[in-house]
Amino acid sequence: MARALVARPLTLPYSNNSEYNNSRRLWCTARSNNGRDASPAIKLAVEGVTELLRLFSSKNPRESNARNREKMPPISCxxxxxxxxxxxxxxxxFLTGKFTLxxxxEDCLFEDPTIKFRGRExxxxxxxxxxxxxxxPSLELEEIQKDLCVETGSILASWKLRTYLKLPWRPLISIKGKTTYNLDQDYKIKxxxxxxxxxxxxxxxxxxxFSSREIDG
Known part of the structure:
Protein backbone atom coordinates (compact mmCIF):
# COMPACT_ATOMS: atom_id res chain seq x y z
CA MET A 1 0.00 0.00 0.00
CA ALA A 2 1.35 3.43 -0.91
CA ARG A 3 2.31 5.71 1.92
CA ALA A 4 0.00 8.58 2.76
CA LEU A 5 0.97 12.01 1.51
CA VAL A 6 3.03 13.85 4.11
CA ALA A 7 3.96 17.43 3.30
CA ARG A 8 5.98 19.29 5.91
CA PRO A 9 6.34 22.94 4.91
CA LEU A 10 8.44 25.40 6.91
CA THR A 11 7.71 29.10 6.48
CA LEU A 12 9.90 31.97 7.58
CA PRO A 13 8.49 35.43 8.29
CA TYR A 14 8.90 38.44 6.06
CA SER A 15 11.81 40.63 7.21
CA ASN A 16 13.07 44.15 6.48
CA ASN A 17 16.19 43.52 8.53
CA SER A 18 19.16 45.37 7.02
CA GLU A 19 21.61 42.55 7.70
CA TYR A 20 19.37 40.16 5.79
CA ASN A 21 18.98 42.65 2.95
CA ASN A 22 22.76 42.97 2.64
CA SER A 23 23.12 39.20 2.45
CA ARG A 24 20.32 39.14 -0.13
CA ARG A 25 22.28 41.50 -2.37
CA LEU A 26 25.24 39.16 -2.18
CA TRP A 27 22.92 36.26 -3.01
CA CYS A 28 21.70 38.12 -6.07
CA THR A 29 25.21 38.40 -7.46
CA ALA A 30 26.10 34.80 -6.65
CA ARG A 31 23.14 32.80 -7.94
CA SER A 32 24.25 29.36 -9.01
CA ASN A 33 24.36 28.23 -12.63
CA ASN A 34 23.85 24.61 -11.60
CA GLY A 35 20.17 24.79 -12.49
CA ARG A 36 20.87 25.87 -16.06
CA ASP A 37 18.33 25.11 -18.74
CA ALA A 38 18.15 21.77 -20.46
CA SER A 39 18.91 21.32 -24.13
CA PRO A 40 16.01 21.70 -26.60
CA ALA A 41 15.92 17.91 -27.05
CA ILE A 42 15.47 17.31 -23.32
CA LYS A 43 12.79 19.99 -23.08
CA LEU A 44 10.96 18.38 -25.99
CA ALA A 45 11.15 14.98 -24.28
CA VAL A 46 9.80 16.38 -21.00
CA GLU A 47 6.93 18.09 -22.82
CA GLY A 48 6.18 14.84 -24.63
CA VAL A 49 6.05 12.83 -21.40
CA THR A 50 3.80 15.46 -19.82
CA GLU A 51 1.38 15.27 -22.74
CA LEU A 52 1.33 11.46 -22.55
CA LEU A 53 0.49 11.65 -18.85
CA ARG A 54 -2.26 14.11 -19.64
CA LEU A 55 -3.62 11.83 -22.37
CA PHE A 56 -3.73 8.72 -20.19
CA SER A 57 -4.75 10.37 -16.94
CA SER A 58 -8.06 9.13 -15.53
CA LYS A 59 -8.56 12.49 -13.80
CA ASN A 60 -10.40 15.43 -15.27
CA PRO A 61 -7.70 18.09 -14.69
CA ARG A 62 -10.05 21.04 -15.10
CA GLU A 63 -12.51 19.75 -12.48
CA SER A 64 -9.71 18.81 -10.10
CA ASN A 65 -8.11 22.22 -10.46
CA ALA A 66 -11.43 23.91 -9.70
CA ARG A 67 -11.71 21.90 -6.47
CA ASN A 68 -8.18 22.92 -5.48
CA ARG A 69 -8.65 26.62 -6.14
CA GLU A 70 -8.07 28.64 -2.99
CA LYS A 71 -9.99 31.84 -2.29
CA MET A 72 -7.81 34.91 -2.84
CA PRO A 73 -7.94 37.74 -0.27
CA PRO A 74 -7.89 41.41 -1.40
CA ILE A 75 -4.51 42.30 -2.95
CA SER A 76 -3.12 45.85 -2.94
CA CYS A 77 0.66 45.49 -2.62
CA PHE A 94 4.09 21.76 -5.52
CA LEU A 95 3.03 18.43 -4.02
CA THR A 96 -0.73 18.79 -3.54
CA GLY A 97 -1.82 21.00 -6.44
CA LYS A 98 -3.64 23.25 -3.95
CA PHE A 99 -2.68 26.79 -4.84
CA THR A 100 -4.32 30.21 -5.27
CA LEU A 101 -5.04 30.21 -8.98
CA GLU A 106 -4.15 33.93 -17.01
CA ASP A 107 -1.19 33.83 -19.42
CA CYS A 108 1.46 33.58 -16.68
CA LEU A 109 4.78 32.15 -17.89
CA PHE A 110 5.85 29.04 -15.97
CA GLU A 111 9.39 27.75 -16.41
CA ASP A 112 11.96 25.51 -14.79
CA PRO A 113 15.19 24.01 -16.17
CA THR A 114 13.25 21.33 -18.07
CA ILE A 115 10.05 22.94 -19.35
CA LYS A 116 8.50 26.29 -20.26
CA PHE A 117 4.89 27.16 -21.06
CA ARG A 118 2.15 29.75 -20.52
CA GLY A 119 -1.19 29.48 -18.75
CA ARG A 120 -2.22 29.12 -15.11
CA GLU A 121 -4.84 26.50 -16.00
CA PRO A 137 6.87 13.85 -0.16
CA SER A 138 8.25 16.78 1.80
CA LEU A 139 8.44 20.47 0.85
CA GLU A 140 10.21 22.98 3.11
CA LEU A 141 10.09 26.71 2.53
CA GLU A 142 13.39 28.16 3.72
CA GLU A 143 13.00 31.86 2.90
CA ILE A 144 10.56 34.11 1.13
CA GLN A 145 11.27 37.80 0.51
CA LYS A 146 10.73 40.66 -1.87
CA ASP A 147 13.53 40.32 -4.42
CA LEU A 148 15.98 43.21 -4.04
CA CYS A 149 17.68 42.36 -7.34
CA VAL A 150 14.96 43.98 -9.41
CA GLU A 151 13.22 47.33 -9.28
CA THR A 152 9.74 46.08 -10.21
CA GLY A 153 7.53 43.90 -8.02
CA SER A 154 9.15 40.52 -7.53
CA ILE A 155 9.24 37.86 -4.82
CA LEU A 156 11.93 35.24 -4.31
CA ALA A 157 11.41 31.98 -2.40
CA SER A 158 13.93 29.27 -1.61
CA TRP A 159 12.83 25.73 -0.80
CA LYS A 160 13.78 22.07 -0.50
CA LEU A 161 11.78 19.28 -2.09
CA ARG A 162 12.22 15.58 -1.41
CA THR A 163 9.95 12.77 -2.57
CA TYR A 164 9.97 9.20 -3.76
CA LEU A 165 8.07 8.37 -6.94
CA LYS A 166 5.53 5.57 -7.25
CA LEU A 167 7.48 3.72 -9.89
CA PRO A 168 8.70 0.10 -9.68
CA TRP A 169 12.27 1.18 -8.82
CA ARG A 170 10.99 3.89 -6.38
CA PRO A 171 13.46 6.65 -7.29
CA LEU A 172 14.26 9.47 -4.87
CA ILE A 173 13.85 13.05 -6.12
CA SER A 174 15.83 15.53 -4.04
CA ILE A 175 16.08 19.16 -5.15
CA LYS A 176 16.92 22.47 -3.56
CA GLY A 177 15.55 25.39 -5.55
CA LYS A 178 14.49 28.99 -5.82
CA THR A 179 11.29 30.33 -7.38
CA THR A 180 11.02 33.89 -8.65
CA TYR A 181 7.54 35.39 -8.84
CA ASN A 182 7.44 38.47 -11.10
CA LEU A 183 4.35 40.66 -10.72
CA ASP A 184 2.49 42.87 -13.15
CA GLN A 185 1.00 46.28 -12.34
CA ASP A 186 -2.15 44.63 -10.95
CA TYR A 187 -0.08 42.48 -8.56
CA LYS A 188 -0.79 39.33 -10.53
CA ILE A 189 2.07 36.89 -10.96
CA LYS A 190 3.11 37.11 -14.62
CA PHE A 210 20.92 7.32 -12.16
CA SER A 211 21.47 9.90 -9.44
CA SER A 212 20.28 9.99 -5.85
CA ARG A 213 22.49 12.80 -4.55
CA GLU A 214 20.94 14.47 -1.52
CA ILE A 215 20.49 18.20 -1.60
CA ASP A 216 23.11 20.27 0.14
CA GLY A 217 22.35 21.79 3.57
Whole structure:
Protein backbone atom coordinates (compact mmCIF):
# COMPACT_ATOMS: atom_id res chain seq x y z
CA MET A 1 0.00 0.00 0.00
CA ALA A 2 1.35 3.43 -0.91
CA ARG A 3 2.31 5.71 1.92
CA ALA A 4 0.00 8.58 2.76
CA LEU A 5 0.97 12.01 1.51
CA VAL A 6 3.03 13.85 4.11
CA ALA A 7 3.96 17.43 3.30
CA ARG A 8 5.98 19.29 5.91
CA PRO A 9 6.34 22.94 4.91
CA LEU A 10 8.44 25.40 6.91
CA THR A 11 7.71 29.10 6.48
CA LEU A 12 9.90 31.97 7.58
CA PRO A 13 8.49 35.43 8.29
CA TYR A 14 8.90 38.44 6.06
CA SER A 15 11.81 40.63 7.21
CA ASN A 16 13.07 44.15 6.48
CA ASN A 17 16.19 43.52 8.53
CA SER A 18 19.16 45.37 7.02
CA GLU A 19 21.61 42.55 7.70
CA TYR A 20 19.37 40.16 5.79
CA ASN A 21 18.98 42.65 2.95
CA ASN A 22 22.76 42.97 2.64
CA SER A 23 23.12 39.20 2.45
CA ARG A 24 20.32 39.14 -0.13
CA ARG A 25 22.28 41.50 -2.37
CA LEU A 26 25.24 39.16 -2.18
CA TRP A 27 22.92 36.26 -3.01
CA CYS A 28 21.70 38.12 -6.07
CA THR A 29 25.21 38.40 -7.46
CA ALA A 30 26.10 34.80 -6.65
CA ARG A 31 23.14 32.80 -7.94
CA SER A 32 24.25 29.36 -9.01
CA ASN A 33 24.36 28.23 -12.63
CA ASN A 34 23.85 24.61 -11.60
CA GLY A 35 20.17 24.79 -12.49
CA ARG A 36 20.87 25.87 -16.06
CA ASP A 37 18.33 25.11 -18.74
CA ALA A 38 18.15 21.77 -20.46
CA SER A 39 18.91 21.32 -24.13
CA PRO A 40 16.01 21.70 -26.60
CA ALA A 41 15.92 17.91 -27.05
CA ILE A 42 15.47 17.31 -23.32
CA LYS A 43 12.79 19.99 -23.08
CA LEU A 44 10.96 18.38 -25.99
CA ALA A 45 11.15 14.98 -24.28
CA VAL A 46 9.80 16.38 -21.00
CA GLU A 47 6.93 18.09 -22.82
CA GLY A 48 6.18 14.84 -24.63
CA VAL A 49 6.05 12.83 -21.40
CA THR A 50 3.80 15.46 -19.82
CA GLU A 51 1.38 15.27 -22.74
CA LEU A 52 1.33 11.46 -22.55
CA LEU A 53 0.49 11.65 -18.85
CA ARG A 54 -2.26 14.11 -19.64
CA LEU A 55 -3.62 11.83 -22.37
CA PHE A 56 -3.73 8.72 -20.19
CA SER A 57 -4.75 10.37 -16.94
CA SER A 58 -8.06 9.13 -15.53
CA LYS A 59 -8.56 12.49 -13.80
CA ASN A 60 -10.40 15.43 -15.27
CA PRO A 61 -7.70 18.09 -14.69
CA ARG A 62 -10.05 21.04 -15.10
CA GLU A 63 -12.51 19.75 -12.48
CA SER A 64 -9.71 18.81 -10.10
CA ASN A 65 -8.11 22.22 -10.46
CA ALA A 66 -11.43 23.91 -9.70
CA ARG A 67 -11.71 21.90 -6.47
CA ASN A 68 -8.18 22.92 -5.48
CA ARG A 69 -8.65 26.62 -6.14
CA GLU A 70 -8.07 28.64 -2.99
CA LYS A 71 -9.99 31.84 -2.29
CA MET A 72 -7.81 34.91 -2.84
CA PRO A 73 -7.94 37.74 -0.27
CA PRO A 74 -7.89 41.41 -1.40
CA ILE A 75 -4.51 42.30 -2.95
CA SER A 76 -3.12 45.85 -2.94
CA CYS A 77 0.66 45.49 -2.62
CA UNK A 78 3.60 43.11 -3.03
CA UNK A 79 3.42 42.13 0.64
CA UNK A 80 -0.15 40.87 0.14
CA UNK A 81 1.01 38.63 -2.69
CA UNK A 82 3.87 37.37 -0.54
CA UNK A 83 1.43 36.31 2.17
CA UNK A 84 -0.73 34.43 -0.35
CA UNK A 85 2.33 32.59 -1.67
CA UNK A 86 3.35 31.73 1.91
CA UNK A 87 -0.09 30.23 2.47
CA UNK A 88 0.28 28.17 -0.70
CA UNK A 89 3.61 26.82 0.58
CA UNK A 90 1.87 25.85 3.83
CA UNK A 91 -0.38 23.74 1.61
CA UNK A 92 2.78 22.39 -0.10
CA UNK A 93 1.32 23.40 -3.45
CA PHE A 94 4.09 21.76 -5.52
CA LEU A 95 3.03 18.43 -4.02
CA THR A 96 -0.73 18.79 -3.54
CA GLY A 97 -1.82 21.00 -6.44
CA LYS A 98 -3.64 23.25 -3.95
CA PHE A 99 -2.68 26.79 -4.84
CA THR A 100 -4.32 30.21 -5.27
CA LEU A 101 -5.04 30.21 -8.98
CA UNK A 102 -6.34 33.79 -9.10
CA UNK A 103 -3.06 35.29 -7.89
CA UNK A 104 -1.61 34.37 -11.31
CA UNK A 105 -2.24 36.16 -14.59
CA GLU A 106 -4.15 33.93 -17.01
CA ASP A 107 -1.19 33.83 -19.42
CA CYS A 108 1.46 33.58 -16.68
CA LEU A 109 4.78 32.15 -17.89
CA PHE A 110 5.85 29.04 -15.97
CA GLU A 111 9.39 27.75 -16.41
CA ASP A 112 11.96 25.51 -14.79
CA PRO A 113 15.19 24.01 -16.17
CA THR A 114 13.25 21.33 -18.07
CA ILE A 115 10.05 22.94 -19.35
CA LYS A 116 8.50 26.29 -20.26
CA PHE A 117 4.89 27.16 -21.06
CA ARG A 118 2.15 29.75 -20.52
CA GLY A 119 -1.19 29.48 -18.75
CA ARG A 120 -2.22 29.12 -15.11
CA GLU A 121 -4.84 26.50 -16.00
CA UNK A 122 -2.21 24.36 -17.68
CA UNK A 123 0.04 24.71 -14.63
CA UNK A 124 -2.77 23.43 -12.41
CA UNK A 125 -3.37 20.54 -14.79
CA UNK A 126 0.32 19.62 -14.79
CA UNK A 127 0.36 19.54 -10.98
CA UNK A 128 -2.74 17.32 -11.01
CA UNK A 129 -0.90 14.89 -13.29
CA UNK A 130 2.16 14.69 -11.04
CA UNK A 131 0.57 14.55 -7.56
CA UNK A 132 -0.50 10.86 -7.79
CA UNK A 133 3.12 9.82 -8.41
CA UNK A 134 4.50 11.34 -5.17
CA UNK A 135 5.28 8.96 -2.29
CA UNK A 136 6.09 10.35 1.17
CA PRO A 137 6.87 13.85 -0.16
CA SER A 138 8.25 16.78 1.80
CA LEU A 139 8.44 20.47 0.85
CA GLU A 140 10.21 22.98 3.11
CA LEU A 141 10.09 26.71 2.53
CA GLU A 142 13.39 28.16 3.72
CA GLU A 143 13.00 31.86 2.90
CA ILE A 144 10.56 34.11 1.13
CA GLN A 145 11.27 37.80 0.51
CA LYS A 146 10.73 40.66 -1.87
CA ASP A 147 13.53 40.32 -4.42
CA LEU A 148 15.98 43.21 -4.04
CA CYS A 149 17.68 42.36 -7.34
CA VAL A 150 14.96 43.98 -9.41
CA GLU A 151 13.22 47.33 -9.28
CA THR A 152 9.74 46.08 -10.21
CA GLY A 153 7.53 43.90 -8.02
CA SER A 154 9.15 40.52 -7.53
CA ILE A 155 9.24 37.86 -4.82
CA LEU A 156 11.93 35.24 -4.31
CA ALA A 157 11.41 31.98 -2.40
CA SER A 158 13.93 29.27 -1.61
CA TRP A 159 12.83 25.73 -0.80
CA LYS A 160 13.78 22.07 -0.50
CA LEU A 161 11.78 19.28 -2.09
CA ARG A 162 12.22 15.58 -1.41
CA THR A 163 9.95 12.77 -2.57
CA TYR A 164 9.97 9.20 -3.76
CA LEU A 165 8.07 8.37 -6.94
CA LYS A 166 5.53 5.57 -7.25
CA LEU A 167 7.48 3.72 -9.89
CA PRO A 168 8.70 0.10 -9.68
CA TRP A 169 12.27 1.18 -8.82
CA ARG A 170 10.99 3.89 -6.38
CA PRO A 171 13.46 6.65 -7.29
CA LEU A 172 14.26 9.47 -4.87
CA ILE A 173 13.85 13.05 -6.12
CA SER A 174 15.83 15.53 -4.04
CA ILE A 175 16.08 19.16 -5.15
CA LYS A 176 16.92 22.47 -3.56
CA GLY A 177 15.55 25.39 -5.55
CA LYS A 178 14.49 28.99 -5.82
CA THR A 179 11.29 30.33 -7.38
CA THR A 180 11.02 33.89 -8.65
CA TYR A 181 7.54 35.39 -8.84
CA ASN A 182 7.44 38.47 -11.10
CA LEU A 183 4.35 40.66 -10.72
CA ASP A 184 2.49 42.87 -13.15
CA GLN A 185 1.00 46.28 -12.34
CA ASP A 186 -2.15 44.63 -10.95
CA TYR A 187 -0.08 42.48 -8.56
CA LYS A 188 -0.79 39.33 -10.53
CA ILE A 189 2.07 36.89 -10.96
CA LYS A 190 3.11 37.11 -14.62
CA UNK A 191 6.16 34.82 -14.38
CA UNK A 192 6.83 31.81 -12.12
CA UNK A 193 10.44 30.78 -12.71
CA UNK A 194 12.32 27.99 -10.92
CA UNK A 195 16.06 27.39 -10.68
CA UNK A 196 17.57 24.29 -9.06
CA UNK A 197 20.81 23.33 -7.32
CA UNK A 198 21.24 20.50 -9.83
CA UNK A 199 21.28 20.49 -13.61
CA UNK A 200 18.30 19.48 -15.71
CA UNK A 201 20.18 16.33 -16.80
CA UNK A 202 20.79 15.32 -13.19
CA UNK A 203 17.15 15.99 -12.25
CA UNK A 204 15.94 13.72 -15.04
CA UNK A 205 18.60 11.18 -14.05
CA UNK A 206 17.06 10.99 -10.58
CA UNK A 207 13.80 9.76 -12.10
CA UNK A 208 15.60 6.80 -13.66
CA UNK A 209 17.69 6.11 -10.56
CA PHE A 210 20.92 7.32 -12.16
CA SER A 211 21.47 9.90 -9.44
CA SER A 212 20.28 9.99 -5.85
CA ARG A 213 22.49 12.80 -4.55
CA GLU A 214 20.94 14.47 -1.52
CA ILE A 215 20.49 18.20 -1.60
CA ASP A 216 23.11 20.27 0.14
CA GLY A 217 22.35 21.79 3.57
Missing amino acids: VEDVLEVIQDDYQRAY DIYA RYGQNLDLLVPFFDN RHSESWNISAIEAIGQIFG
